[in-house]
Amino acid sequence: MASSKKVIMREEWEKRLNHIRIRKEDMNKLVMNFLVTEGYAEAVAKFRMETGTEPDMDVAMIMDRMAVKEAVQCGNVEDAIEKVNDLNPEILDTNPELFFHLQQQRLIELIRNEKIEEALEFAQEELAPRGEENQSFLEELERTVSLLVFKDVSNCPVRELLDISQRLKTANEVNAAILTSQSHEKDPKLHSLLKMLIWAQNQLDEKATYPRIKDFLKATLENPAV
Amino acid sequence: MPSATVNKPRPSELLSRLTSAEPEVKVRALREVKNQIIGNRTKKLSFLKLGAVPAVAGILADSIDDVTDNNNCNNDSNNAINILVQSAAALGSFACGFDAGVQAVLDAGAFPNLLRLLANPNEKVVDAVARALRMIYQSKLAPKYDFLQQKNMEFLISLLNSEKENVSGLGASIITRSCETNLEQKALFDAGILRKLNSLLEGGSLSQRDASLESLATIFRNNPEVISKFAGPEIGRPLSSIIDLAKDRYPRTRLLACMCLIVIRNASPHFLQDIGIKTKLIHILLELLDDPGQVGDEAPFAFSSLIAQKEDLQKLALEANAIDKLHHHIKKGSLHPRRYEGILLALADMCSKLESCRSKFLSLQVLNLLADALTDYNAGVRAAACICLKSVTRSIKNLSAGYFMNETIVIPLVQLFLDPSTSVQVAALGATSNIVVDFTTRKSIFVQCGGMKQLVQLAKSMESSVRSNALWALKNFVFQADNRLKEGVFSELTASLLSSLIRDPEPSVQEQALALVRNLVDGCINLIEFVFAEDGLILGAIGRQLQCASTAEIGIQGMYALCNVASGNEFHKEAVMQLLFTQMGDKNQSFVIKFLQSNDSRLCTATVWTIVNLTCPSSPGAPGRLEKLRNAGIVSQIKNMVNDPCVDVKLRVRTVLGQSMAFGDN
Numbered sequence: 001m002a003s004s005k006k007v008i009m010r011e012e013w014e015k016r017l018n019h020i021r022i023r024k025e026d027m028n029k030l031v032m033n034f035l036v037t038e039g040y041a042e043a044v045a046k047f048r049m050e051t052g053t054e055p056d057m058d059v060a061m062i063m064d065r066m067a068v069k070e071a072v073q074c075g076n077v078e079d080a081i082e083k084v085n086d087l088n089p090e091i092l093d094t095n096p097e098l099f100f101h102l103q104q105q106r107l108i109e110l111i112r113n114e115k116i117e118e119a120l121e122f123a124q125e126e127l128a129p130r131g132e133e134n135q136s137f138l139e140e141l142e143r144t145v146s147l148l149v150f151k152d153v154s155n156c157p158v159r160e161l162l163d164i165s166q167r168l169k170t171a172n173e174v175n176a177a178i179l180t181s182q183s184h185e186k187d188p189k190l191h192s193l194l195k196m197l198i199w200a201q202n203q204l205d206e207k208a209t210y211p212r213i214k215d216f217l218k219a220t221l222e223n224p225a226v
Numbered sequence: 227m228p229s230a231t232v233n234k235p236r237p238s239e240l241l242s243r244l245t246s247a248e249p250e251v252k253v254r255a256l257r258e259v260k261n262q263i264i265g266n267r268t269k270k271l272s273f274l275k276l277g278a279v280p281a282v283a284g285i286l287a288d289s290i291d292d293v294t295d296n297n298n299c300n301n302d303s304n305n306a307i308n309i310l311v312q313s314a315a316a317l318g319s320f321a322c323g324f325d326a327g328v329q330a331v332l333d334a335g336a337f338p339n340l341l342r343l344l345a346n347p348n349e350k351v352v353d354a355v356a357r358a359l360r361m362i363y364q365s366k367l368a369p370k371y372d373f374l375q376q377k378n379m380e381f382l383i384s385l386l387n388s389e390k391e392n393v394s395g396l397g398a399s400i401i402t403r404s405c406e407t408n409l410e411q412k413a414l415f416d417a418g419i420l421r422k423l424n425s426l427l428e429g430g431s432l433s434q435r436d437a438s439l440e441s442l443a444t445i446f447r448n449n450p451e452v453i454s455k456f457a458g459p460e461i462g463r464p465l466s467s468i469i470d471l472a473k474d475r476y477p478r479t480r481l482l483a484c485m486c487l488i489v490i491r492n493a494s495p496h497f498l499q500d501i502g503i504k505t506k507l508i509h510i511l512l513e514l515l516d517d518p519g520q521v522g523d524e525a526p527f528a529f530s531s532l533i534a535q536k537e538d539l540q541k542l543a544l545e546a547n548a549i550d551k552l553h554h555h556i557k558k559g560s561l562h563p564r565r566y567e568g569i570l571l572a573l574a575d576m577c578s579k580l581e582s583c584r585s586k587f588l589s590l591q592v593l594n595l596l597a598d599a600l601t602d603y604n605a606g607v608r609a610a611a612c613i614c615l616k617s618v619t620r621s622i623k624n625l626s627a628g629y630f631m632n633e634t635i636v637i638p639l640v641q642l643f644l645d646p647s648t649s650v651q652v653a654a655l656g657a658t659s660n661i662v663v664d665f666t667t668r669k670s671i672f673v674q675c676g677g678m679k680q681l682v683q684l685a686k687s688m689e690s691s692v693r694s695n696a697l698w699a700l701k702n703f704v705f706q707a708d709n710r711l712k713e714g715v716f717s718e719l720t721a722s723l724l725s726s727l728i729r730d731p732e733p734s735v736q737e738q739a740l741a742l743v744r745n746l747v748d749g750c751i752n753l754i755e756f757v758f759a760e761d762g763l764i765l766g767a768i769g770r771q772l773q774c775a776s777t778a779e780i781g782i783q784g785m786y787a788l789c790n791v792a793s794g795n796e797f798h799k800e801a802v803m804q805l806l807f808t809q810m811g812d813k814n815q816s817f818v819i820k821f822l823q824s825n826d827s828r829l830c831t832a833t834v835w836t837i838v839n840l841t842c843p844s845s846p847g848a849p850g851r852l853e854k855l856r857n858a859g860i861v862s863q864i865k866n867m868v869n870d871p872c873v874d875v876k877l878r879v880r881t882v883l884g885q886s887m888a889f890g891d892n
Contacts, residue, residue, distance in 0.1 A: 089318060089319055094322070095265070099264075099266075126266075129267075
C-alpha cells in the first residue's frame with residue numbers, strides 16, 4: 001500500500017526521544033500524586049521519607065479517606081456514612097446520587113446477609129423516599145428492590161448487584177467525592193498522561209508511520225511497519 | 227462483619243435523649259440526628275415537625291461558653307467541643323438546600339449564636355459553624371447583611387482574610403447573597419474587598435475561586451463604575467484572570483467565570499466587546515450544555531443573559547449552530563425541569579429578533595416539541611414554552627402562511643388560559659396575541675376551540691397583567707378580521723364590560739381596551755355602531771378617559787379609535803365633535819390642544835388624523851365643524867405645526883390645511 005505518510009525509523013525516533021529531558025523530581029511528584037489519590041497512606045509516608053517529595057495532602061486526611069473507602073469495601077456502609085459525615089457533612093448533603101448509591105449498598109448488604117425483614121423495612125423507610133425525592137433514581141431503585149423478590153439471588157437477572165465489584169464501584173464513588181470536596185483531582189495525573197499518550201499516538205497515526213508504544217506496561221517501541 | 231443496624235432509636239426517642247444531663251449521651255444523640263438527616267430530605271422534614279431544630283439550637287445556646295480554651299484535653303472539654311461541633315453540623319444540615327430548615331434555624335434564634343462561635347478558639351468548632359452559616363447564606367431567607375456599617379465591613383474583611391476555606395467561603399457567600407445596591411457595591415470596593423477577592427481568584431483553592439467569581443459578579447452587576455475601577459491599571463490585569471478561568475478544567479468554574487464576564491459585558495460598554503471574546507463565550511456555554519449535572523442545568527440561563535436583546539450575539543450564536551445544539555438537547559427528553567425551562571428560554575431569546583433564527587428553528591419541525599412542553603407538569607417549563615412560541619410567532623412569513631393556527635398548538639395553548647399559575651397565563655396570552663394575527667381566514671379555529679370566549683373571561687381577571695394581555699390578544703384577534711368575527715367578539719364582550727375596561731384603574735389595561743375598540747370599529751361603517759351601543763357607553767368612556775389620559779399611549783389609541791369613528795357618516799362625525807369639546811371643570815382648553823402640543827409625535831399624528839376625518843370635504847357638515855375647530859383655536863394650532871420635524875405630522879397637517887382652504891379659509 002503506497003502511503004503518503006511520513007516514515008520515521010526507530011533510530012531517528014530514539015535519537016529525538018533522547019533529546020527530551022525529564023526531571024527526577026517531576027517523576028517523583030507523579031508517583032506521589034498517584035499514591036495520594038489512590039490512598040496508599042503508608043506508601044505515601046515511606047516515599048516521602050525516602051525521596052523528600054512532599055505529598056499534596058496531609059497523610060492524616062489520606063488515612064481518613066481510606067477508612068471510609070475500606071468500610072464500604074468491607075460492606076460496613078453505615079460506618080462509612082458516619083465517617084464521611086464526620087469528615088465533611090456537606091458531601092452527602094449535596095450529592096444525592098452518591099447518597100442514594102450508599103443507601104442502595106446498605107440494602108444489598110442486608111440482602112446478602114439474608115436479613116430479609118430488616119431489608120424490607122430499610123427499603124421502605126430509607127430507599128423509597130430517595131425515589132420520591134428524585135425521579136431519576138426510580139429505575140435503579142426498582143432493580144435493587146427486585147433482589148428481594150427472588151429466592152435464589154445468585155441466579156437472578158440483577159445478581160451483579162451482589163458482586164464485590166458493586167462494593168468497589170460505590171467505594172470509588174465515595175473516594176472521588178471526598179477528593180473533590182478537598183479540591184483535589186479524583187484521578188491520578190498518571191492516568192491523564194497515559195490517556196494523552198494514547199490520543200497523541202492516534203493523531204500521529206494518521207500522519208506518520210513511527211515506532212509506537214503498544215504495551216504500556218513494557219513501554220517498548222514497536223518497529224514501524226514499512 | 228457488615229453492619230446491618232436498622233433497629234435505630236425512633237426520632238422521638240432521639241429527641242428525648244437530647245435533653246439528657248449526661249454530655250456523652252447528648253453527643254451521641256446529636257451525632258445520630260445529624261447522621262439521620264444528612265442527604266435525607268424526608269427525614270429533615272419529619273425531624274423538623276417534631277421540633278428538633280429548636281431543641282438542637284437550644285443545646286448550642288447552652289454550650290456556647292463551654293469551650294473557652296483550646297488547650298484543655300480532658301474528657302469534659304472534649305464533650306463540650308463535640309456538642310458544639312455536632313449541633314452546629316446538625317443545624318447546618320437542616321439548612322442545607324432546604325428552605326423550611328433555614329427558616330426553622332432562624333426562628334430558633336441560632337443565627338446570632340453561630341456568629342459568635344466564629345470566634346471560638348477550637349478549629350473544629352469554627353469549621354462546623356462556618357459551614358452552617360454558609361448553608362444559611364445560600365438561601366434567599368438569610369438575614370440581610372448591612373455592609374454600610376463599619377464594624378460589619380470589618381467583620382466581613384476578617385472572614386475573607388481567614389486561611390480556613392469554610393470561613394473565607396462564608397465571607398464570599400455573604401457578599402453574593404446580600405449585596406444588592408450600587409451603594410453597597412461601592413462600599414465593598416472602597417473597603418478593598420475586590421482586591422481580596424482577586425487574590426483568592428488567583429491563588430485560592432477551587433472552592434475559593436468559585437466563591438470569589440460569584441461574589442465578583444454580584445459586586446459588578448449593573449455597576450460600570452466599579453467595573454472600570456477594577457479593570458483599571460492598578461490591580462494588574464484582573465480581567466484576564468477571569469477570562470482564563472473561563473477555560474478552566476472544572477465545568478463549574480468555567481460557568482461561573484462566563485457568568486462573571488457576561489455581567490461585566492452587560493454593565494459596561496467598554497469591556498469585552500470584541501468579537502473574539504463574544505465567540506469564545508458562546509462556544510464555552512454551548513459546550514457546557516453537555517454537562518449532565520447542575521452546571522448543565524444552569525448553562526442555558528447564562529447563555530440567555532449573554533444573547534438577550536443583542537442581535538449581534540444572536541447572529542454569532544446562530545453561526546455557531548446554537549439552535550441545532552439546543553434543539554438536540556431538548557430532543558433527548560427526560561430533562562430536569564430547570565434545564566428544560568432554560569433551554570426553551572434560550573431558544574426564545576435566540577428567535578426574539580432575527581428571522582434567520584426563527585427560520586432555522588422552525589425548519590427543525592418543532593411544533594410537536596413545543597406542544598409537548600405546553601403540557602408539561604412543571605409550571606416554569608409551560609411558561610417557557612409559551613415565551614418560546616411568542617418569539618417564533620413573530621415570523622410574519624410563517625404567520626401569514628397560517629403555520630401556527632392549527633389544533634396542535636392552539637388547543638394546548640387555550641388550555642393554559644386556565645392555568646393555576648398567573649405567569650403561565652400571561653405567557654400563554656403573549657403567544658396567543660401573535661398567533662391570532664393570522665392573515666388567512668383561519669381565525670375561526672380559535673373560536674371553535676373556545677379561545678375567544680376564554681379571552682373575554684380573562685379580561686375580567688383580578689390580575690391586571692392578565693386583563694391587559696387578554697385584551698392585547700383580543701385586539702390582535704380582531705385586527706382586519708371579518709365583520710362576523712368582530713360582531714361575535716363584541717357580543718361576547720358587551721359594551722358595558724368594554725367601557726369599564728376603558729375606565730380600568732390600570733393604565734396598561736386602559737390602553738389595550740382603547741386599542742381593541744380601535745381595531746373593532748376599523749374598516750366597515752356598520753361596526754362603528756359598537757361605540758353607540760347602550761346609549762353610547764363606549765364613546766362616553768373614551769371621551770372621559772382621554773380627558774385624563776395618564777400616558778401618551780392611552781391618548782394615541784383613544785384618538786385612533788375616535789379617528790376611525792370619525793371616518794363614518796355625519797352622525798358619527800358630529801358625535802366625535804361633541805366629545806372633543808366637552809369641558810372638564812373650568813378648563814376651556816380641549817384635550818385636543820394638549821395632544822397637539824405634545825412632544826410625542828405619534829400622539830400629534832393621531833390627533834391630526836382625526837381632524838382630517840372630521841373636516842373631509844365630501845361630507846356636508848364639514849364647514850360647520852371646521853368653523854367650530856377654528857373658534858377653539860385648533861386650526862391655528864395646526865397651522866403652527868406646518869413645519870413639524872416629524873414627516874407623518876407634517877403631511878397630515880398639510881392635508882387638514884388643504885381641506886380647510888377648500889372651504890375658503892385664508
